[in-house]
Amino acid sequence: MAKTAAIVVIGNEILSGKVTxxxxxxxxxxxxxLxxxxxxxxxxxxxxxxxxxEVAACARTYDYVFTTGGVGPTHDDVTIAAVxxxxxRPLVVHPELQxxxxxxxxxxxxxxRRKMASVPAGTxxxxxxxLPIPVLQVDNVYIFPGIPQLLQRKFAAIKERFRESPYWGREVYVTVPESSIAHLLEALLAEFPELQLGSYPQLGHPDYRVKLTLESKDPDYVARACARLLALLPPSCVARVE
Amino acid sequence: MAKTAAIVVIGNEILSGKVTxxxxxxxxxxxxxLxxxxxxxxxxxxxxxxxxxEVAACARTYDYVFTTGGVGPTHDDVTIAAVxxxxxRPLVVHPELQxxxxxxxxxxxxxxRRKMASVPAGTxxxxxxxLPIPVLQVDNVYIFPGIPQLLQRKFAAIKERFRESPYWGREVYVTVPESSIAHLLEALLAEFPELQLGSYPQLGHPDYRVKLTLESKDPDYVARACARLLALLPPSCVARVE
Structure with a gap:
């Protein structure tokens, strides 16, 4: 089983549509x-x-929780106290951060300075x-800033600790609507119940109407499922396979 | 008090990073x-x-719930049954949809066809x-497709029913870091506790370092709060006001 994660994004600016x-x-x-x-x-x-x-519920349910935003010095930065x-856990001044x-x-x-050095006990x-400023980890919760450049730099610095066996995938592009192949996808899943199978209609694309994605952590399983799907689909409706 | 809303986005393709x-x-x-x-x-x-x-929790807590995605005919389209x-409520065939x-x-x-015509009782x-296909409403839950062009068209067709008194806002751009004005923002909020005040640092912007946003449904309140903020800030640190 893959490790699971939740992402908790903090920020009024996202909810009010000011920032994407x-x-x-x-x-x-x-x-x-990863x-x-x-x-x-x-x-x-x-x-x-x-x-x-939200952080408490996610920390109980998923292997990792990543928070973004709300870690600065102003009145609206309440993420660390909230975690x-x-x-x-009590908020305590961390000597190294101080x-x-x-x-x-x-x-x-x-x-x-005291606010910025105060973190949950055990952080x-x-x-x-x-990194000039460290990433904070409390149990399975990893606390990131909201500024994208800083988040990306911090994530890049620590990401290898999360790496595990990869997902393998194939993509099949078909020229007919979803509704005419829905029963074939059901049949495929009956034979390959562990397959992660996605079906995504695209409007206005010149050379296909639906993108099908097949994924698994077992490359052989994906290859066999893809071969079976191509046998189920009428050949004339397959635009390409990637 | 403004009406509140939650948005529930359904889709493995978002969580796996394949689609933004x-x-x-x-x-x-x-x-x-609105x-x-x-x-x-x-x-x-x-x-x-x-x-x-998630839909049940949001429907209890917010005035409106908008769902997007998972309304097509394939195995991964389970939104309507989930609502x-x-x-x-039982799923029933709706004669007009049928x-x-x-x-x-x-x-x-x-x-x-039967799957596509089956909706929660009372829809x-x-x-x-x-619109060729209607928007489905069950209690305070509005069900939208995931394809952006369709969602936008459907929302445009029904959006006027959600309109109420608008938000009014001002933006103040300052040339100093957040940490040097945090205490002034606290002072402003002490005088204007109902103000929606945001503070957003921007990296690498040539003419300012922090964007401050002031919002309220009362235009006079925002105007007074903005005047007070400009009195609190050292004039040399204000790049512009919008």
């Missing part, structure tokens, strides 16, 4: 390529109780050589 | 412009139990003149 979330699409692509199965994405407002409830609340912010933010108010700092 | 969800950003922008407050977005897999649980399950599919899909298998068809 690019972090969860990035994490979905990266985690899939062999991890993302099972849930949730966007919640900058609200301590809402974040805490502490959700995981029922030292970091004493250096970087020497001219800022003491209350701000581990994932301090890779390439 | 453009429907929830579209709905967030549209609903904000004066509706989106409070939650959730992406769940093509799994009946997961969809049912029925979540709202504890007649529509008898016409449009005369050459398709009877089992498929209303929102059949605008511009």
């Amino acid at each position: 979330d690019t972090n969860s699409p990035f994490l979905c692509r990266e985690l899939r390529a 062999g991890v199965d993302v099972r849930r994405i949730v966007v919640v407002p900058d609200d301590l109780a809402a974040i805490a409830e 502490a609340h959700g995981l029922q 030292a970091l912010f004493e250096t970087h933010w020497a001219d800022r108010p003491e209350t701000l 581990q700092l994932l301090l890779e050589p390439s | 969800d453009t429907n929830s950003p579209f709905l967030c922008r549209e609903l904000r412009a 004066g509706v407050d989106v409070r939650r977005i959730v992406v769940v897999p093509d799994d009946l139990a997961a969809i049912a649980e 029925a399950h979540g709202l504890q 007649a529509l599919f008898e016409t449009h899909w005369a050459d398709r298998p009877e089992t498929l 209303q068809l929102l059949l605008e003149p511009s």
Whole structure:
């Protein structure tokens, strides 16, 4: 079984349509390529109780939880306090973080430095050589900033720890509508119940109408399922196989 | 109080990173412009139990729930059955939908037509003149397709029913980091506790470092809060106001 993950995106700016979330699409692509199965994405407002409830539920249910956003110094940055609340841990000043912010933010108010150095008790700092500020890990929760460039840099620095056996996939493009092949897809799944089979109609594409995706962690299983699908489909309706 | 909404996005293709969800950003922008407050977005897999649980929870908590995806004829299209399950209603064949599919899909298998005409008991068809297939409404749940062109067309046809008093906003762009103005934002919120105040750092922008957004349904409140913010900020750090 693949490890599972949830992504909790924090930010009023996403919900009000001012900013389009690019972090969860990035994490979905990266985690899939690492062999991890993302099972849930949730966007919640900058609200301590809402974040805490969602993080707590996801931490119980999935192997990994990734949060993005709400980690800065302003009034709307409540993610770290919310993770502490959700995981029922006190917020404590972390000596290494305190030292970091004493250096970087020497001219800022003491209350701000203290806020930035306060994390849930038991937090581990994932301090890779390439990162000036570490990724925070509390149990199975990994806390990332919302700024895409920073999130991407931080994820790249720690991603190898999540790698497992990859997914293998084939894509079959067909020229007929979904409704005329639905029964063939049912038949394929009856023979290959473990197959991850997707059927995606595309409007206005010149050379196909539906993209079928076949995936599994077993490359032989995918190859056999794909061969069987091509035997089930009328050859004239297959535009291409990739 | 603004009406609240949740968006439930259904689709393995989003979670596996194969497709980027453009429907929830579209709905967030549209609903904000209509004066509706989106409070939650959730992406769940093509799994009946997961969809049912999320739809039921959102229908209890928010004024409106919008689902996208999983309404076609194939094995992975389980949204409508899941909404029925979540709202504890039987799936029943709707005579008007049955007649529509008898016409449009005369050459398709009877089992498929029956699947497409089966909806939760009590479903209303929102059949605008511009739509060949209606939007389905069950209680406060509105069911949309996942194909962006179809979703946008269907939403445009029914959106006026959601309109209420608009949000009013100002944007202030500042040239200093968030950490040096955090205490001023706290002071502003102490005076204007109902203000929706966002603080968004931007990396690598040539003429500002932080975008501040001030919003409310009361235009006078926003104007007064903006004037107060500009009095609190050192004038040299304000790049522009919009």
